[in-house]
Amino acid sequence: MQRITNIVLTSVLAICLLVFSVPTKANASAEGTSTEKVDSANVTTEAAAEEGHEAKAGKFNPSDVIKHHVGDAYNWEFFKLGDKEIGFNLPCIAYSPDHGVSVFSYGKIAEGEAYDGYKVDHHTHKLIREDGAKFYDLSLTKNVVSLLLSAFLLLLIFISIARKYKANPGTAPTGLQNALEPIILFVQDEVAKPMLGKKYMKYLPYLLTVFFFIWINNMLGLIPGGANLTGNTACTAVLAGITFILIMFSSNKHYWKHILMMPGVPKPVLLILTPVEILGIFIKPFALMIRLFANILAGHMIILTVVSLIFIFAEMNVGLGWGTAVFSMVFGVFMFCIELLVAFVQAYIFTILSALFIGEAVEEGHDDHH
Amino acid sequence: MLLLETMGMAGAGIGAGLAAIGAGLGVGRIGGSALESIARQPEEAGNIRTNMIIMAAFVEGVALLGVLTCMLIVFK
Numbered sequence: 001m002q003r004i005t006n007i008v009l010t011s012v013l014a015i016c017l018l019v020f021s022v023p024t025k026a027n028a029s030a031e032g033t034s035t036e037k038v039d040s041a042n043v044t045t046e047a048a049a050e051e052g053h054e055a056k057a058g059k060f061n062p063s064d065v066i067k068h069h070v071g072d073a074y075n076w077e078f079f080k081l082g083d084k085e086i087g088f089n090l091p092c093i094a095y096s097p098d099h100g101v102s103v104f105s106y107g108k109i110a111e112g113e114a115y116d117g118y119k120v121d122h123h124t125h126k127l128i129r130e131d132g133a134k135f136y137d138l139s140l141t142k143n144v145v146s147l148l149l150s151a152f153l154l155l156l157i158f159i160s161i162a163r164k165y166k167a168n169p170g171t172a173p174t175g176l177q178n179a180l181e182p183i184i185l186f187v188q189d190e191v192a193k194p195m196l197g198k199k200y201m202k203y204l205p206y207l208l209t210v211f212f213f214i215w216i217n218n219m220l221g222l223i224p225g226g227a228n229l230t231g232n233t234a235c236t237a238v239l240a241g242i243t244f245i246l247i248m249f250s251s252n253k254h255y256w257k258h259i260l261m262m263p264g265v266p267k268p269v270l271l272i273l274t275p276v277e278i279l280g281i282f283i284k285p286f287a288l289m290i291r292l293f294a295n296i297l298a299g300h301m302i303i304l305t306v307v308s309l310i311f312i313f314a315e316m317n318v319g320l321g322w323g324t325a326v327f328s329m330v331f332g333v334f335m336f337c338i339e340l341l342v343a344f345v346q347a348y349i350f351t352i353l354s355a356l357f358i359g360e361a362v363e364e365g366h367d368d369h370h
Numbered sequence: 371m372l373l374l375e376t377m378g379m380a381g382a383g384i385g386a387g388l389a390a391i392g393a394g395l396g397v398g399r400i401g402g403s404a405l406e407s408i409a410r411q412p413e414e415a416g417n418i419r420t421n422m423i424i425m426a427a428f429v430e431g432v433a434l435l436g437v438l439t440c441m442l443i444v445f446k
Contacts, residue, residue, distance in 0.1 A: 067445065190420065287431040294434035349427045356424065 060315055062308035070228045070300050073142045074106040074120070074127070078225040087225075090145060092127055094118055096135035106139075143235065146227035150216050158212075187211050187351060195355035199362055203355065206246060210239060211351040218296060218343030222336065230346075231297035233289065240289035243354045247285075251361035284357050288350060295346050299339045306332045382443040385436060393433030400425045 077087035089106040099117060108115040112122065114130050121128045127137050140148075157176060164177045173181045187208050192200040217230045229235050257263065259277040262270065310328050314321025404422035408415045 063445070190416075194420070287428075287435075290434055290438060291427060291431045294438050295430075298434075298437070345423070349423060352420070352424060353427060 060308075060311045062305065062312060065308060066301055066304045069304055070231055070297055071125075072227075072232065073125070074139060075110065076142050076145065076225075076227070090140050090142065092118070092137075092139040094127060094129075094135050094137055094139070096129065096133065098133075099129075099135070142227045143229050143232055146217070146220060146229045147235070150213070150220055150229070154212055154216060183212075184208060191348070191352045191355050195352065195359040196362065197359065203246070203250075203358055206242075207351050207355055210242075210354060211347050214239070214292065214350055215344060215347035218346060219340075221296065221300070222339055222343060228296065228300055231293055231300055233293050236289045236293040239292070239350070240285040243288060243357065244282075244285035246354075247281075247357050247361045250358060252364070254364060255361045284353075288353060292346055292350050295342060299335070299342055303332055303335050303339070306335060378443050382440040385443075386440040389433045389436030389440070392436070393430055396429035396433075397426050400429065 074092055075085075075087055075089045077085045079086050089110065092102075092104055092106050092109070094102045102116045102118060104115050104118075109118065109120050109127075112120065117130050118127055118135075119130055120126070127139060129135055157180070161177045161180060164174070172178075188200070188204060191211075192204045192207055196203055214230055217235075220226050221228050221230060259281065260274060262273055262277070265273060306328050310321055310325045313324040400422055404418050407418050411418075
């Protein structure tokens with residue numbers, strides 16, 4: 001049991017590292033670069049967009065609703081009561097070299113007015129500077145707050161479990177510890193051991209961390225009103241990036257020999273094989289990133305589309321809308337149950353593939369009979 | 371301009387469908403043969419299931435890349 005205590009404690013440490021690494025990255029995509037793009041695009045699309053907006057005024061637009069729900073935001077809106085949004089504003093933090101740090105609530109700029117030189121872009125709903133200059137957007141957005149919340153939850157859960165293992169070692173687990181021990185052992189015995197062989201202890205903390213981090217965020221994202229964190233490329237890119245760094249740092253001579261000079265392959269074939277293998281180094285973590293992000297995003301979008309159907313049909317005929325509601329609710333609940341499964345399976349797949357790729361990198365060469 | 375946009379949308383729709391067909395064929399074959407092997411050797415069910423999920427994830431990853439491209443066309 002001492003072993004599990006160690007694992008849990010190191011996992012907690014690794015989570016702390018994750019927390020510090022992700023918030024800045026999660027916002028990197030929201031940095032000021034978008035302003036230029038918007039400026040040039042505005043000129044051409046503004047007129048068209050305005051027209052379209054007026055024509056569609058009051059009409060239900062499922063694409064906008066879905067984008068709003070799965071996207072990041074500067075406020076955390078739980079639901080709408082009539083025209084009133086129930087939720088809270090989050091702090092905007094912006095830094096520009098010539099202007100210093102500005103911290104203000106999103107509520108001050110929500111209606112489109114400027115505050116301290118910053119305002120929200122009408123089309124992209126992103127923070128921009130009034131003069132269009134570049135700046136660093138370090139705001140605590142919905143996704144960042146959700147990430148901090150999940151990290152806090154993980155710390156809370158795993159520190160309490162680690163304490164229990166330390167307080168009474170060798171006894172039967174109780175409570176929360178009892179609920180999570182099978183999952184910890186599952187990651188250890190079904191993921192780490194078969195993929196990594198003898199060296200599994202070294203990588204188990206990372207695998208456990210990444211598993212529970214993805215799982216809890218998938219689940220938090222499924223709660224109505226929750227943030228779609230694992231369906232965000234920035235978040236999954238950081239997770240895949242950590243796996244990539246881990247592969248690179250633990251790779252041995254045997255691994256590189258098989259990439260650069262695959263033994264037992266005719267020389268002309270190497271001309272094709274080596275570039276493909278080198279590309280493969282980067283494609284593996286990239287695929288990890290896409291798989292997690294697209295799966296979670298697609299799951300959210302399916303549920304939202306099914307719910308949107310009600311309003312699309314209700315615009316044609318109110319009775320039809322009510323009829324669709326029955327179908328939509330049943331199908332929505334069904335999809336939600338599938339998503340609960342997907343939340344676990346995606347965490348499992350990310351972990352097992354990470355373990356597989358790391359395992360390839362640390363594998364010692366056996367006899368040269370291949 | 372409108373024609374181009376419409377054709378882009380149609381292309382995205384067709385692309386998403388093709389990606390789904392590809393993923394369906396791939397995952398279907400993997401699932402089918404995995405079930406067959408489990409029926410032949412039930413004692414190896416755990417091992418086969420793990421490998422099945424890994425293979426399905428690889429197939430699905432490529433399909434998702436296709437779907438993502440279609441999504442980018444639609445949402446810009």
